Amino acid sequence: MFACLFQPSSQQSLFDVGTRAAEASLPGGSGPGCAPLDALAREFSPRVQVHQDALVSLDIGGLGRLLGTPAEIGSELRRAAADRGLHPHVAIAPTRTAAMLLALARAGITVVPPGGERNAVAPLSLGILRQVPLGSAFVDLLRRWGLKTLGDLAGLPARPLSERLGQDGVMWQRLARGEDLQPLIATEPEAPIEETLDLEWPVEGLEPLSFVLARMCEPLSGRLAALDLAAVVLHLSFRLVSHETETRELQLPAPMRDPRVLRTLILLHLESHPLTGGVDRLALRVDTAPARITQFSLLSRARPFPEQMALLLARLSALLGESRVGAPALIDSHRPGAFVMARFSGGGNGVSTPSGHPQPLTPSEPHLAFRRFRMPVPARVMMQEGRPVRVTTERRRLDGGAVASTVGPWRTSGEWWRVEGACPERAAERMAGRRVEGWNRDEWDVALADGGVYRIHRDRSHDRWFIDGIVD
Amino acid sequence: MAHSALARADLEALLRARKLDRTLRQADATGTADRTPLSAGNMLSTGLALLDERLNGGLPRGQMSEIVGPRSSGRTTLMCAALAATTGRGELAALVDPLDTFDPESAASCGVALERLLWLRGEGTTMGALSPREKGKSERVLDHALKALNLVLQAGGFDLVVLDFAEVPPDAIRRLPFTTWFRLQRVIESSRTVCLLLGLAPIARGAEGVSIHMAPSPQGIWHAHLFLGLDIQARIVRARNPEEGRCRLTARA
Numbered sequence: 001m002f003a004c005l006f007q008p009s010s011q012q013s014l015f016d017v018g019t020r021a022a023e024a025s026l027p028g029g030s031g032p033g034c035a036p037l038d039a040l041a042r043e044f045s046p047r048v049q050v051h052q053d054a055l056v057s058l059d060i061g062g063l064g065r066l067l068g069t070p071a072e073i074g075s076e077l078r079r080a081a082a083d084r085g086l087h088p089h090v091a092i093a094p095t096r097t098a099a100m101l102l103a104l105a106r107a108g109i110t111v112v113p114p115g116g117e118r119n120a121v122a123p124l125s126l127g128i129l130r131q132v133p134l135g136s137a138f139v140d141l142l143r144r145w146g147l148k149t150l151g152d153l154a155g156l157p158a159r160p161l162s163e164r165l166g167q168d169g170v171m172w173q174r175l176a177r178g179e180d181l182q183p184l185i186a187t188e189p190e191a192p193i194e195e196t197l198d199l200e201w202p203v204e205g206l207e208p209l210s211f212v213l214a215r216m217c218e219p220l221s222g223r224l225a226a227l228d229l230a231a232v233v234l235h236l237s238f239r240l241v242s243h244e245t246e247t248r249e250l251q252l253p254a255p256m257r258d259p260r261v262l263r264t265l266i267l268l269h270l271e272s273h274p275l276t277g278g279v280d281r282l283a284l285r286v287d288t289a290p291a292r293i294t295q296f297s298l299l300s301r302a303r304p305f306p307e308q309m310a311l312l313l314a315r316l317s318a319l320l321g322e323s324r325v326g327a328p329a330l331i332d333s334h335r336p337g338a339f340v341m342a343r344f345s346g347g348g349n350g351v352s353t354p355s356g357h358p359q360p361l362t363p364s365e366p367h368l369a370f371r372r373f374r375m376p377v378p379a380r381v382m383m384q385e386g387r388p389v390r391v392t393t394e395r396r397r398l399d400g401g402a403v404a405s406t407v408g409p410w411r412t413s414g415e416w417w418r419v420e421g422a423c424p425e426r427a428a429e430r431m432a433g434r435r436v437e438g439w440n441r442d443e444w445d446v447a448l449a450d451g452g453v454y455r456i457h458r459d460r461s462h463d464r465w466f467i468d469g470i471v472d
Numbered sequence: 473m474a475h476s477a478l479a480r481a482d483l484e485a486l487l488r489a490r491k492l493d494r495t496l497r498q499a500d501a502t503g504t505a506d507r508t509p510l511s512a513g514n515m516l517s518t519g520l521a522l523l524d525e526r527l528n529g530g531l532p533r534g535q536m537s538e539i540v541g542p543r544s545s546g547r548t549t550l551m552c553a554a555l556a557a558t559t560g561r562g563e564l565a566a567l568v569d570p571l572d573t574f575d576p577e578s579a580a581s582c583g584v585a586l587e588r589l590l591w592l593r594g595e596g597t598t599m600g601a602l603s604p605r606e607k608g609k610s611e612r613v614l615d616h617a618l619k620a621l622n623l624v625l626q627a628g629g630f631d632l633v634v635l636d637f638a639e640v641p642p643d644a645i646r647r648l649p650f651t652t653w654f655r656l657q658r659v660i661e662s663s664r665t666v667c668l669l670l671g672l673a674p675i676a677r678g679a680e681g682v683s684i685h686m687a688p689s690p691q692g693i694w695h696a697h698l699f700l701g702l703d704i705q706a707r708i709v710r711a712r713n714p715e716e717g718r719c720r721l722t723a724r725a
Contacts, residue, residue, distance in 0.1 A: 302629075303564070303629060304564075304627065304628065304629030308627060308628075308629070309627075309629075311627075312623060312624065312627040315623050316592060316620055316623060316624075319616060319619055319620055319623070320592060320593065320594065320595075320616060320620060321595075324592065324593040324594070324595070325590075325591075325592055325593075326590075326591065327586055327587050327588075327589055327590060327591060328574070328576035328579075328586045328589065328591050329576075329586060329587070330576060330577060330580055330586070337575060337577065338577070339576040339577065341591075342587070344590045344591075345587070346564055346587075346588060346629075365701075365721065365722050365723065365724050366519070366520060366549050366550075366552075366553045366582065366721065366723050366724075367549070367552075367581055367582045367583070367723065367724060368549055368578075368701050368702060368723040368724060368725045369548040369549040369551070369552040369575070369578050369579065369582055369723075370548070370575045370577075370578035371548050371573045371574075371575065371638070371639070372573060372574075372575040372578070373573060374572045374573070397641065405692065405694040405699070406697075407694070407697055407698060407699045445699045447544075447692050447694070450543075451542060451543065451544060451688045452542075452543040452544045453544045453692045453699070453702070469573070469575065470543050470544060470548075471544055471692070471699075471702065471725070472543060472544050472545070472546065472547055472548035472549065472638070
């Protein structure tokens with residue numbers, strides 16, 4: 001025997017779902033009893049399947065010796081629910097499907113004797129199939145055929161139905177007869193995966209902390225492996241000797257559970273974001289995801305594992321700074337030199353061809369590259385007949401000289417609606433997103449006597465010259 | 473004279489037997505160089521057909537190679553071409569850029585698949601940051617760059633790793649311990665990674681690596697107030713062969 005609990009939303013409360021109004025309502029997850037319904041069901045049986053947040057099935061086989069008849073079990077379920085402030089629909093039937101349909105359709109307690117499931121669900125409207133978690137795309141079609149109740153669908157001959165609707169039609173007919181399509185699949189209760197450690201004396205510094213973290217990561221990794229899960233987010237909580245609590249959150253680039261990798265990532269994070277004092281209590285909680293399955297290919301080159309790449313990026317971030325490690329990405333802007341730093345993932349969508357594969361497009365005339373000074377170099381430019389004839393700077397190894405050839409000017413401006421007066425000396429601030437200003441400039445390409453070809457520009461707002469970079 | 477020739481032959485035979493000098497792989501018994509090219513799988517294409525032909529297929533994998541030359545000689549163009557060829561095949565590349573002079577927009581127009589390029593930006597802002605007056609900062613910038621390069625090479629998985637010292641003063645590079653380059657070469661030996669150095673003057677190369685010396689460009693190609701591009705002239709240098717070939721290319725603006 002199976003029982004099914006359905007907690008309607010507040011607007012839906014108690015109603016006769018045989019009506020069309022009830023047919024349109026769906027058992028959403030916004031009902032007042034979502035997680036409590038799951039907990040309630042687990043008090044009665046370990047075999048519980050959560051279909052949706054407000055719809056739970058449980059196997060009550062064997063409960064009769066403890067609680068009595070099915071009707072008494074239903075009453076006990078209602079009473080326990082009322083203690084929690086819930087008023088779910090309760091249906092008990094020999095099949096899980098019949099119990100679910102009746103719980104969706106009828107308020108109160110419905111008990112179906114063995115063998116009576118087909119007759120019990122027959123009066124229900126076809127629209128109830130919309131509320132079954134599997135859904136129904138056939139309800140409208142069946143209504144156009146003139147069918148109104150589940151009994152009408154159950155009474156159709158199976159072979160003509162299969163010829164018209166295929167196996168899906170047969171499946172829906174079995175549902176309409178209250179037959180189970182699959183057995184109950186018990187779901188495990190979601191327990192938080194976390195480790196907490198109280199230290200006898202406070203630890204300070206990364207080295208002693210690494211031993212403590214190893215003691216936490218290894219059992220946690222073992223639990224993840226037992227559940228075939230992996231960590232995607234690490235939530236760290238440190239209670240300091242000053243009785244303050246510092247919390248950290250590490251987003252992992254891919255699900256992983258190798259304890260050494262997790263420990264190293266935490267240590268590298270703490271290296272670049274140190275704690276303010278000694279630690280006397282640690283808590284580590286993980287958000288989980290299904291473990292990663294790696295399919296290797298014989299035709300494409302192996303890429304580094306996400307764990308290895310995450311470790312490499314963490315080490316590089318600790319060395320250079322987080323904002324200085326990643327993959328460059330262009331942005332939709334005409335601002336010279338505009339880009340953002342994106343997280344480097346190795347272009348996971350790309351398909352690598354076998355090594356040694358000939359390049360189909362090997363250009364004989366490469367495109368010229370540009371080397372940009374992230375902070376443009378202030379310059380002095382002598383003009384003659386509207387063209388630069390001499391460029392000099394005060395920077396060592398960038399002395400400049402007479403202009404041998406020149407092209408320009410190209411006038412560009414943009415984002416004038418922002419703060420007026422772009423100042424190239426604040427380029428680093430602008431690139432970091434702290435301050436964004438407009439730009440208004442005349443660009444020139446000049447070849448100097450030292451043999452270099454440079455791009456220079458005049459900031460029209462401040463009438464100052466700068467060297468942008470080298471054509472190289 | 474005959475005695476010294478015999479001693480040299482004995483020494484080379486010993487080194488060959490112990491595999492201590494990989495340059496001997498290219499020499500036959502008569503001392504002339506073996507021109508048999510390495511298989512294509514052991515070479516990394518530079519993305520330029522003419523240069524690949526002169527290099528017998530490209531840059532040797534598992535070796536440190538270098539591109540050296542003055543400003544506007546085409547160093548960055550060659551670097552971007554190699555990055556474009558590598559990332560275009562779906563392989564990963566990394567660029568250690570201590571002075572933060574890489575221009576993603578220009579690289580994208582050269583064909584570099586930016587999502588497959590790991591860009592490590594140093595804190596150096598201009599070449600002035602490495603002036604002798606700021607020796608401490610100069611040493612820190614170079615130290616971080618070399619540590620980052622070492623981490624990337626140790627991690628593996630990257631087919632091309634570029635260290636861009638093109639704007640770093642040669643005297644600052646000369647202050648680095650010479651064992652630095654031996655150590656880095658040992659890291660990539662037996663791997664498929666090409667470590668490519670960019671510099672103003674020769675820095676280092678592996679025993680089987682190549683040096684591509686860029687000749688100063690005569691101030692680009694200009695025509696009627698239009699800048700058309702650069703005339704790139706490359707000279708290829710290998711161990712025991714100071715001038716193996718020349719290559720002339722035109723980079724279009």
